[in-house]
Amino acid sequence: MSARSVGRPSVAVLSRTRVAEAALKLLDRSEGDGFTMAQLAAELRVRPSALYNHFDGKDDVIAAVRELVSDRIDVTCFAEQPWPEAVVTWARSYRGAFAAHPPTIAMFATMPLSGAARTQQMYETVVRAFRAAGWPEAHVLSAIVAVESFVLGSALDAVAPEDMFDPEGSEVQFPAFADAYAARAAAVPPAIRDDAPPHERCHRFADAAFEVGISALVTGLAEQLAAFTDGTPPPAS
């Protein structure tokens, strides 16, 4: 029997990407319990030791999964659009990338970035764009993290049930809330952004809140930026 028999592919057919894709699939299925290296090896029908030809360990696999997810985040916008519009485009694609994989939202928000080189490259590009727009170096990361916090919280909201606030049965006790719930339902159209690519589409109430919030946040950040730059042209990046 060949060592390359069906059911036990050789190490050669594994790749970091293939392993990361399998790990992301396990994560999505696990609903947050995560995965073990043994489960990952079983999913790929290889021995656990084969994984260690490509990865230092589980943290390294998770870094590769982070890269997979963050590959969907658009940073080309920073080269093509003025800073405020680019931040909105970046945030929309960022929310979509994470909302497509709910268990990754809280996980990647709280785990070190090291080892995820393509994700670090994303940050390198975003940091350069913020600096080019005039953000003082010491404030760049706080502004970026503020946007990310809104994006990841919005991704959680996007994967929540559309009717999570449904006040049915407590309209008498909480009338203002019930009225606001009904008024929103009547006012928010089925699709907020007809032009959105499929992976950026979430339920309509999440889209409505996201658009209100990202617009407000970028308006406020632009005012902070203007106060920093104080009329002088932004420094070169």
Place this chain on the structure above:
Amino acid sequence: MSARSVGRPSVAVLSRTRVAEAALKLLDRSEGDGFTMAQLAAELRVRPSALYNHFDGKDDVIAAVRELVSDRIDVTCFAEQPWPEAVVTWARSYRGAFAAHPPTIAMFATMPLSGAARTQQMYETVVRAFRAAGWPEAHVLSAIVAVESFVLGSALDAVAPEDMFDPEGSEVQFPAFADAYAARAAAVPPAIRDDAPPHERCHRFADAAFEVGISALVTGLAEQLAAFTDGTPPPAS
């Protein structure tokens, strides 16, 4: 042997609050795996059936845990401060309440609110305050959810390691990022808000990003509100 022997307290000593506190303790310990009714009964040293004298089931327990966590959120600010300042105060205490219990962040962001009457009461108060400030009824919930998304994303950031972005070892590959990381570390003081109550204190980089973001978000929302109210006095709540 008495039915009230040590190790099997009678149903009478249970209360919704005591059960909810035990469930929150299990949740915090579980790191996101949650808890079962059997584990909860064991923790309280009662039979599982005793829990059902107080709760319809696990969803009902979770609603009571949500109430416990949201009890820490300050809404008195809406009666005491102008709308923009009150939103900031509310957001700070909201972030602190959830950051104190990390597994609750993603959980409550994505589960229906029904059954958590004290939490619904919080929303009733907040909705009334937004309406009193002049927000049109159909836009109130989107504005509130936008703030909440930022708050919950910021709570995730607050429970992340302070050094999650540490670029050590990749400074040559990602120089702009490494410079921004070093500049932030040099500029952000150890405590952003000396006056913050203990449960609102998070690590300094999370505090810095939160303050930048909530300030920007409220600035932008205030501008949206001004466009709605267009100079006319806000309607009575």
